[in-house]
Amino acid sequence: MSIRFAFxxxxxxxxxxxxxxxxxLDQMGIGDEDLGLAELxxxxxxxxxxxxxxxxxxxxxxxxxxRASGDALAFCVCDTGRPLPGLxxxxxxxxxxxxxxxxxxxxxxxxxxxxxxxxxLTYARRLGCxxxxxxxxxxxxxxxxxx
Amino acid sequence: xxxxSKENGDFQVIAVHEPRIDAAAAIRFKDRMRELTAxxxxxxxxxxxxxxxxxSSGLGAIVAAMKQLGATRRLDLAGLTPTVDRVFRLTRxxxxxxxxxxxxxxxxxxxx
Numbered sequence: 279m280s281i282r283f284a285f286x287x288x289x290x291x292x293x294x295x296x297x298x299x300x301x302x303l304d305q306m307g308i309g310d311e312d313l314g315l316a317e318l319x320x321x322x323x324x325x326x327x328x329x330x331x332x333x334x335x336x337x338x339x340x341x342x343x344x345r346a347s348g349d350a351l352a353f354c355v356c357d358t359g360r361p362l363p364g365l366x367x368x369x370x371x372x373x374x375x376x377x378x379x380x381x382x383x384x385x386x387x388x389x390x391x392x393x394x395x396x397x398x399l400t401y402a403r404r405l406g407c408x409x410x411x412x413x414x415x416x417x418x419x420x421x422x423x424x425x
Numbered sequence: 426x427x428x429x430s431k432e433n434g435d436f437q438v439i440a441v442h443e444p445r446i447d448a449a450a451a452i453r454f455k456d457r458m459r460e461l462t463a464x465x466x467x468x469x470x471x472x473x474x475x476x477x478x479x480x481s482s483g484l485g486a487i488v489a490a491m492k493q494l495g496a497t498r499r500l501d502l503a504g505l506t507p508t509v510d511r512v513f514r515l516t517r518x519x520x521x522x523x524x525x526x527x528x529x530x531x532x533x534x535x536x537x
Contacts, residue, residue, distance in 0.1 A: 289449035314478070314508035321480040325448040375517055379496060384489045387481035387516050394515055 279306050279420070280345035287332040287340055287357070292324045295342065306346060307421035316351055316414045319395050322388040323355050323410060331359025331408055346420050350397070350413040357408050367401045367410070369393070426453040430461045434536055437466035438528060441476050446483030454483065458490035467498050470531050474504030479512050491522070503528050 281302045285295050296317050303313055324340060332338050341356040362368075370393030373383045393399065396412040403409075427442040439461055446454050462469055471487065479487075491500040503525040505513065513519045525531045 289447075293445070293447065293449055311507065314511070317478060318480065318508065318512065321447060321478075325480065325482065328448070373516055375521055380492055382488050382492060382521060384485035384492075385481070387484055391481055391512070391515060 280343060281306075282341075282343045284339050284341040287328050287337045287359070289325070289328060292321065292328060295324060295340075296321055299342070299344070303344075303351070308346075308351070308416065309418055312351075312414070312416045312418070315395055319392055319412070319414050320353065320355075322392050323353075323412075326388060327355065327357045327359060327408070331357050331362075333360070346416075347413070349419065350415045352413050353411065355410045358406055359408060361403045361408060362401055365401070365403055367399060426450055426457050428454075428457045428461060432466065433470075433532075436468035436470055436531070436535060437462070437464070438470045438472055438531075440472040443476060445478045446476055446486060447478060447480045448482040451482040451486040455486045455489050455493075458486075459493055462490070462494060462498075465498075468501070468535070469494065469498065470501045470503050470525070470528070472503050472528055473509060474506065474527070476509055477506055479509045484512055484516060484518060488518070488521070499523075501525060501531065503531055 281299065283298065285291050299320060300313055300317055303316060308316070327340055336359070338358050343354045345352050368389045370389035372390055373387055375382065396414055399410070399412040401408070401410050429440045429442060431438050439458070443450065494500055501523045504527050505524060513522070513524065525534070
């Protein structure tokens, strides 16, 4: 069982892609809680591509593949935008909330969420493409929606 | 961005009638919150029971909405769905906001 599709970079296109992914995962029998977490992770990764790899005024394609692999969903997300700075994904440190209200962070949660909810995250720059692979663990195996 | 505001005794309730507060919606959400909270109610409750999905941009927009209120006014949250609740707990933002199960709980706490 695998899912494979491509779309043009953009915030509303990411919304559509996530809706499509949800439908496909639902058909694979992925439970609601796991669906929610997979959508959250993919939302962060895909919006990061839109905002940073392609950025303002630049569009390009994003390719996504997903397959159920044991007790996880294995994802691969590719684009032809700018490489990650230093060719290394950010560590995704937890946001620092130990501060006054006016200094609370309004961003910087994305990579933290991705790091928290995935395993085996790798990044490679290959033939002009950014290739990210990661696994989203499943709380229960697919295909048992009826219970 | 469909937000509905009601003055409710000592506090203002803003209900989000949208399924998502995501990167595509975050700026509009922040702008609408600024408009709706311009009246100066000291205690604002954001009702999120219709919101099924929030991402890091949406979370940042809620933090921004709280900071817009300044130091003396407060923003509480109510009615978080499971995935939204998970995002607040993972980022420890549940320690920054007072989170109520429902509006009924807010009323019980503050109107009693």
